[in-house]
Amino acid sequence: MSKNLVLQSDFGLGDGAVSAMYGVAISVDPSIRIFDLTHEIPQYNIWEASYRLYQTITYWPDETVFVSVVDPGVGTSRLSVVVKTIDNQYIITPDNGTLTHIKQDIGIVEARIIDEEVNRLPKSGESYTFHGRDVYTYTAGRLAANVISFEEVGPLIEVDDIVELLKPEASIDQGKINGNIDILDIRFGNLWTNINRELFIQAAFEYGDSLEVTIANNTHQVYKNIMTYGRSFADSHLGEPLLYVNSLDKLGVAINQGSFAKAYHIETGANWKIIIRKVPKFSSN
Template sequence: MSKRHLVLQTDFGLSDGAVSAMHGVALSVDPELSIYNLTHDIPQYNIWDGSYRLFQTINYWPEGTVFVSVVDPGVGTKRLSVVAKTKNNQFIVTPDNGTLTHVKEYIGITEARIIDEKINRLPNSGESYTFHGRDVYAYTAARLAAGVITYEQVGPSLEVEKLVELPIAQPSYTEDAVVGNIDILDVRFGNIWTNIGREIFKKLGIKYGDNLEVTIENNRRHIYKNIIKFGRSFADSRLGEPILFVNSLDKIGVAINQGSFAKAYHIETGANWKITIRKPQGIFN
């Protein structure tokens, strides 16, 4: 069989040799493997962000690509190590701790297998319990990507319904407003990305150039409230002004033109961060 691409994601950062060790293990399985980095800047222990970054990226890779995602605060515990097969015939090697949440919800997972560590573990690493990213995940993923093992040889089957999932809130719509969560930050630029899809947003009957009232709350505490224009791109606002836009995942984002919205207003992500967008009453439209 032809070799598959191997893509790595972790919360390890690049300041030490951890990621390099994972590359080395994979290349020791097959020096001709093509290995790529998705990101190694997931916030430490943040399983939600790891799950979201997989969802953000996975559909843009060829069929058969093998992904490794290691955000693993439970390393060394009884949490399972799995390889999931997606609806689009890709593979994710990861701890079963919620990392598969967004892919399962929005893309689909058809099969899952528990990694049999008696077979799929770096030789002579059996006494190490704190670096499964190197000893189990990179090694198993490389063997799968290189065709050394088949998917069936990963280990015993696990019912997809038993995979650990994090709670996902769905956006809601009323006659004059949509309400959602702040799912993730566009970290480099400080934009905030919501879970409000373009289709539900369109139910407000808005058009480009409309001004909308945006309220952001954290545990019902008001963090931000302002009137913001809905634009096609950042160029539709003046330098330093906020703008609503449709992001690359077809969901609503909020930005400051050449500034960081998240940093300016100390915005974070998660189930407790709510955003409400409504048509304002009065003279704004």
């Protein structure tokens, strides 16, 4: 098995939590290669943890081991699991919805509950608030280093029983596309939707088209404007809005060299709707 270990959490880097996780893994096997996916997930935001795994995992080699710790239910009866994906990668996480995108969009072939009688950091049995260090990273290190096999993680759980969050699907109706704002491209403030490029093809939208974009939070309209569907940001002028295909082959909404999210106070999730339709062409005759 590869010794790549990738860590994700909502811990930030302001204290020693992430460093402690590194230490646990290296103590299992100093040759493990440890990488950070991100530790800047907003606190308790399970949806974003799920999306960032989906955004990243397919670009890593098979047998890479991922740890994702966004765990507002730490110390409760929620399960701790290791899943094997269809691409032969492993994810170790609380079973709280973090695996939603992996389960629905990539595929999980097998799942196991972590047996903490075996796979728990020695002398940590009285700690109930840092499973990321004591259970998840310890188990991940042992799995990555071949100290244990996947079968030795613990008992099987049905893949169908893995917890999922509500995940709306985009749709097309008479040439109008309805979707959601899934996530932000945080650094630049672009909106990433759940609308696949294939839906644009079905709707006969083409690069260069002018499209009407409406964004609403529940039933409250936040934004409505006409913008160009472009191949890149070069297809718009500085400060202009545009639609584009992002790195996950989904539709994004941006302002050329500006933050769309900040400009219009737009957030993400199932309540944030986006509707896109072609602007009717009127004859001058």
